[in-house]
Each structure stands twice: as structure tokens, then as C-alpha cells.
Amino acid sequence: xxSQPQQQGKGASVSEDPxxxxxxxxxxxxxxxxxxxxxxxxxxxxxxxxxxxLLGPSGCGKTTLLRLIAGFETPTSGQxxxxxxxxxxxxxxxxxxNTVFQSYALFPHLTVAExxxxxxxxxxxxxxxxxxxxxxxxxLVQLEAMSTRKTAQLSGGQQQRVxxxxxxxxxxxxxxxxxxxxxxxxxxxxxxxSELKRLQTETGITFIFVTHDQEEALTMSxxxxxxxxxxxxxxxxxxxxxxxxxNRFVADFIGETNFLIARMQxxxxxxxxDVALPLxxxxxxxxxxxxxxxxxxxIVSRDTAGALPATVSHSVYFGTDSHVHLRLADGxxxxxxxxxxxxxxxxxxxGTGVGVSFPAGAVQVLED
Amino acid sequence: xxxxxYFDVTRLPGFSTIAVIVFVMLYAPILMxxxxxxxxxxxxxxxxxxxxxxxxxxxxxxxxxEVTLRSLMLAASAATISTALATMAxxxxxxxxxxxxxxxxxxxxxxxxxxxxxxxxVALLILxxxxxxxxxxQGMGYLILAHTAFCIPFAYLPIRARLEGMDxxxxxxxxxxxxxxxxxxxxxTLPLLMPGIAAGMMLAFVTSLxxxxxxxxxxxxxxxxxxxxxxxxxxxxxxxxINAISSVLLLLTLVLLTTFFLLTRKKD
Numbered sequence: 001x002x003s004q005p006q007q008q009g010k011g012a013s014v015s016e017d018p019x020x021x022x023x024x025x026x027x028x029x030x031x032x033x034x035x036x037x038x039x040x041x042x043x044x045x046x047x048x049x050x051x052x053x054l055l056g057p058s059g060c061g062k063t064t065l066l067r068l069i070a071g072f073e074t075p076t077s078g079q080x081x082x083x084x085x086x087x088x089x090x091x092x093x094x095x096x097x098n099t100v101f102q103s104y105a106l107f108p109h110l111t112v113a114e115x116x117x118x119x120x121x122x123x124x125x126x127x128x129x130x131x132x133x134x135x136x137x138x139x140l141v142q143l144e145a146m147s148t149r150k151t152a153q154l155s156g157g158q159q160q161r162v163x164x165x166x167x168x169x170x171x172x173x174x175x176x177x178x179x180x181x182x183x184x185x186x187x188x189x190x191x192x193x194s195e196l197k198r199l200q201t202e203t204g205i206t207f208i209f210v211t212h213d214q215e216e217a218l219t220m221s222x223x224x225x226x227x228x229x230x231x232x233x234x235x236x237x238x239x240x241x242x243x244x245x246x247n248r249f250v251a252d253f254i255g256e257t258n259f260l261i262a263r264m265q266x267x268x269x270x271x272x273x274d275v276a277l278p279l280x281x282x283x284x285x286x287x288x289x290x291x292x293x294x295x296x297x298x299i300v301s302r303d304t305a306g307a308l309p310a311t312v313s314h315s316v317y318f319g320t321d322s323h324v325h326l327r328l329a330d331g332x333x334x335x336x337x338x339x340x341x342x343x344x345x346x347x348x349x350x351g352t353g354v355g356v357s358f359p360a361g362a363v364q365v366l367e368d
Numbered sequence: 369x370x371x372x373x374y375f376d377v378t379r380l381p382g383f384s385t386i387a388v389i390v391f392v393m394l395y396a397p398i399l400m401x402x403x404x405x406x407x408x409x410x411x412x413x414x415x416x417x418x419x420x421x422x423x424x425x426x427x428x429x430x431x432x433x434e435v436t437l438r439s440l441m442l443a444a445s446a447a448t449i450s451t452a453l454a455t456m457a458x459x460x461x462x463x464x465x466x467x468x469x470x471x472x473x474x475x476x477x478x479x480x481x482x483x484x485x486x487x488x489x490v491a492l493l494i495l496x497x498x499x500x501x502x503x504x505x506q507g508m509g510y511l512i513l514a515h516t517a518f519c520i521p522f523a524y525l526p527i528r529a530r531l532e533g534m535d536x537x538x539x540x541x542x543x544x545x546x547x548x549x550x551x552x553x554x555x556x557t558l559p560l561l562m563p564g565i566a567a568g569m570m571l572a573f574v575t576s577l578x579x580x581x582x583x584x585x586x587x588x589x590x591x592x593x594x595x596x597x598x599x600x601x602x603x604x605x606x607x608x609x610i611n612a613i614s615s616v617l618l619l620l621t622l623v624l625l626t627t628f629f630l631l632t633r634k635k636d
Contacts, residue, residue: 093548098544118547119545167545
């Protein structure tokens with residue numbers, strides 16, 4: 001670790017060759033009529049050394065996918081490969097993959113040091129090796145002073161660090177993290193986010209992180225896989241997912257979005273109020289849903305060319321910005337985010353007739 | 369004042385009277401038994417001064433020694449076997465995803481708590497009589513088997529309670545950290561389960577130790593246990609020796625139950 005040059009910013013030497021590959025995984029719980037498909041034909045390839053996040057609401061299958069990779073579940077059908085080797089039917093103790101559990105699952109009858117050394121002990125390493133590696137891990141998570149404590153005597157944040165150190169100690173090829181920050185308060189969570197990112201960069205281990213918190217996903221990940229209803233909707237870098245969501249679910253789940261129904265023909269969208277907006281590059285035809293982020297919606301005077309006529313319905317002040325809610329001709333509600341300027345100018349009055357415009361580049365045509 | 373608590377027993381009229389009556393009924397007879405075990409005279413009703421006499425008599429009584437040893441051996445065997453079985457049953461009913469028929473299994477395991485003991489005793493008597501004729505075996509096996517069966521729920525319940533309070537992720541974590549199923553059991557489940565197992569074993573031991581009904585029906589000639597011996601003695605003559613033996617048995621039970629309590633109580 002010391003010998004490895006520290007790389008700043010995104011991802012420690014991410015290579016194209018996949019660390020984990022999931023091929024057409026289907027996981028079904030129960031049988032017959034009561035069967036539930038937790039995973040519905042999921043395929044994903046996770047690169048070596050990247051911080052990959054599975055993001056989605058609860059029940060979307062992200063934890064099931066993680067448990068499949070860890071070996072706690074076997075897929076109903078499909079394949080899981082680790083470094084190109086099929087591990088689909090290997091039990092968890094035969095997979096060079098370690099997990100940080102949501103509940104931490106620290107062994108309450110063991111000390112901090114014994115917890116961290118547990119994996120190495122099970123691997124049959126010598127006492128000296130275990131002691132050395134445990135000390136190294138304690139230093140990595142800055143818990144040297146706690147090594148002889150029982151885990152129940154630690155704070156939530158410290159327990160979290162022990163769980164991390166325990167999972168990293170056996171030098172896994174992939175580290176799986178199942179919503180590890182959800183039990184921490186906001187301040188500690190922010191701290192642990194940068195801590196996790198630091199550990200990932202320092203160790204160079206592939207991290208697969210599960211969360212339902214979009215902000216967490218956006219700030220920490222190299223790539224995000226957005227999941228819903230047992231399927232991966234979109235995989236991409238945080239910027240890509242935010243700027244170019246491919247479907248309504250992704251656009252709605254990540255950040256705030258306005259949805260507009262439009263009619264597409266020959267690369268031109270007809271918006272409510274019969275305003276034509278050329279969208280070259282889109283080959284969609286017929287009725288489509290367009291997504292526009294609130295920060296891209298501009299309020300202009302009603303007679304501006306190409307602006308959609310709208311009425312201000314109300315606005316909400318947030319300090320650094322305010323959200324102006326507008327109603328379009330067809331009744332669609334659109335939110336515009338207005339940065340608070342130095343003068344602190346007031347938002348337009350409710351009932352004012354205005355125009356709404358947005359750059360064509362900010363419009364995302366969703367495949368519904 | 370904090371919000372009103374309903375069923376606050378200290379506020380119910382007549383509660384203290386009822387409590388006193390209940391405690392007197394529960395403990396006065398036991399107190400009398402213990403007091404008269406120290407009687408110098410040979411009556412269990414007329415006090416004649418303090419003496420250890422009956423303890424010495426009981427200690428020197430070869431028959432008492434024999435039945436006590438038999439009872440302890442029986443209780444130890446039944447407690448060990450039933451605890452081992454109960455541990456497996458508890459693991460099977462708590463460490464897996466709920467399965468069809470789980471409630472039925474739960475009921476089956478706890479059947480001895482629900483079926484009247486006399487019914488089980490008669491059934492065992494009839495069954496074992498047939499087996500004895502068929503095999504010619506007359507040994508302690510029948511008693512051990514019978515005691516094991518009715519001890520299982522007493523061992524099962526504290527072990528199950530302990531397992532239910534244990535995060536399933538602990539075993540998953542052990543497996544994740546390269547422990548084979550056996551290593552996971554040995555290094556994680558078993559140490560954490562130990563207080564439950566010890567508690568279950570002690571409850572089973574005490575239950576076996578003071579059983580009368582089933583022992584009476586199942587035992588062969590010359591297989592008196594301490595409780596059946598005491599019962600037989602009482603039919604002939606009542607002397608404070610019985611009190612002395614009972615008091616020792618009481619003390620033993622109290623020690624075991626106190627240990628059980630200390631083992632199962634929640635920390636802090």
C-alpha cells in the first residue's frame with residue numbers, strides 16, 4: 001500500500017478488464033403464483049479497481065445482486081464470474097470477496113483485533129502474519145488504541161471502521177458494501193464517505209457499493225448502476241447518469257426533473273402551447289417524454305421567441321436558490337431553480353404570465 | 369407527574385393483601401419443611417430443638433445414596449442428550465428462512481409441555497412393557513429415553529430465545545470471512561449460544577431431577593429415583609430424614625436456577 005503511488009481524483013487505475021461479471025442473472029424467491037422476481041435478467045460488468053455503486057429504491061434488487069456476488073444466494077439462472085472464473089455455485093467461504101454488512105455483523109464475543117483477524121485465521125495464516133496484518137488494518141482505519149476492546153464498547157462510526165478493516169484484512173479481490181453508512185448520522189456519514197473513497201484509492205480494491213441515497217452515489221462512484229424492479233436501468237458515470245438519463249425512472253430518481261409530454265416528428269419536438277423545439281440527434285417519432293432539470297429552466301418574458309407560455313403558481317425559497325413552480329398551457333407543472341443573486345431579487349409573483357425556455361442541449365428525450 | 373400508568377400494581381386496592389397470601393401459600397410449606405429438617409426429635413410437626421441429626425442419617429443411608437446417584441446420573445444423561453437435540457432443533461427452526469410446516473414442528477417439539485404427563489406416562493408404560501418383553505433389556509435406557517423426551521422443550525426454549533436474538537448476519541459474516549459451515553458454528557454460533565445452551569441444560573437437569581410421574585411408570589424394579597424413593601418412604605413412615613433430603617434437593621435446585629438466571633439475564 002505504501003509503495004503504491006497515491007492517485008488523486010477518479011479511480012485508482014481502473015482497467016477495462018472486468019473484476020466481476022454478472023450474466024443474465026435471474027433470482028426468483030418463492031414458487032408458483034407467489035413467486036417474486038428479485039432480479040430479472042441482470043447483466044453487468046464491473047471493472048477492476050473501480051468504485052461501482054448499485055443505486056435504487058428499496059426492493060429494487062440491489063441487495064439481492066450483492067448477495068449473489070457474495071455467495072449468500074445462488075441465482076435461479078445466470079452466471080457470475082470473478083476474474084473470468086465462474087463462481088456461480090461457490091459457497092461464500094470459497095470466494096475471495098468480502099462484505100461490509102449493513103448491520104456491521106461484528107462478532108460480539110471477540111475483540112476489535114480478533115474481529116479484524118478472523119478472516120485470516122480462517123484462511124489458516126500464521127499468528128505472526130495475522131498480528132502484522134491486523135496492526136496494519138488498525139492503522140489504516142485509525143483504531144490502534146481500540147484493539148483490545150469488545151465491539152459493543154465502540155461508537156457507531158468506530159464499529160463501521162472495524163467492519164471495513166475486517167473485510168479488507170484478507171485482501172479481497174472485491175469489497176462488497178451493503179448500505180454501510182445508513183445507520184450513521186449525517187455528519188459522520190459525510191466523513192465516512194470521504195474515508196471510504198480514500199480507502200478505495202489507497203488499496204486499489206474494486207468496491208461494489210449498494211445505496212438508495214443518490215447523493216452518496218453521485219459523490220463517491222466511478223460508475224453507477226441504477227436499478228428498479230429487479231433490472232438495471234442505466235449504467236454510467238455520475239455525470240452521464242445525471243445529465244443524460246435514459247428513462248423516466250432514472251431521471252426521476254436522480255435529482256429533480258421536469259417531465260414534458262411532446263410530439264416528435266423529424267427531429268422537431270412540439271411542446272405544449274404549440275412551441276416547436278428542434279432536437280437534432282433524436283430519431284424518436286410520435287409522443288415522447290422530455291426531461292429537463294430545474295436548473296436549466298429559464299424564466300423569460302412572455303413574448304420571447306420560442307418560449308413556452310406559462311403562469312407562475314408559487315415559489316419556494318431555499319436560501320441559496322428558490323424553486324419557482326410554473327404551470328404550462330396544458331396544465332403541466334414545471335419547476336425552475338433560480339439562483340439567489342447578490343441583490344436578493346424577489347421571485348416573480350404568483351399569477352404572473354411569463355415565458356419558459358430551455359436550451360435544446362438540456363433536453364433529454366426519454367425512452368419510455 | 370409522569371403520565372398515568374394503568375395496571376400499576378402498587379395502586380390496585382387489596383393488592384398487598386393478595387400478594388402476602390400468595391407468598392405465604394407458596395413459601396410457608398417450604399419453610400416449614402426446611403425448619404423441621406433440623407428437628408432433633410423424630411416428628412415432622414413437633415419442634416424438639418436444633419440438630420443436624422437427620423442430615424447425618426440421610427448421608428449414612430445407603431439406599432438414599434443409591435437413589436440419589438441414580439437420579440443425578442439420569443438427570444445428567446437426559447439433560448445432555450436433550451440439550452444436544454434441542455440445540456439442533458433450535459438451529460433448524462431459527463437459522464433458516466421460514467418454511468412450510470414450521471409451526472407444526474414447533475408444536476411437536478413442545479408436545480411434552482402440552483400433553484398431560486400421566487398420558488405420556490401410561491403410553492410409555494405400555495410401549496416399554498412390550499419392548500421389555502421383546503428384547504429382554506431391563507436397564508436404565510428406558511428412563512433415560514423417557515426423561516430425554518420430556519426434557520427437550522425445557523432445553524429448547526432458552527436456546528431458541530437466544531438464537532432469535534442473534535443477528536443472522538453474524539453467520540453470514542463468518543462464511544464471508546472464509547469460515548466453513550463447521551468453523552462458523554464452532555467460532556461464532558456456538559460461543560454466542562453458550563449461555564443459552566448452559567441455561568437449557570440446567571433447566572432440563574432440574575426438570576429431570578424432580579420428575580415423579582413418568583419415572584414411576586417407566587422404572588423397572590430396583591430403579592427408584594430420589595423422588596420415587598421419597599414417595600415410597602412417605603407411604604411407610606414420615607421422619608425428618610425426608611425433610612433433610614428434600615432440603616438438599618431444594619438447595620441444589622436453587623443453585624442451578626440461580627445460575628440459569630445469571631446466565632440468561634440481559635447484560636446492562
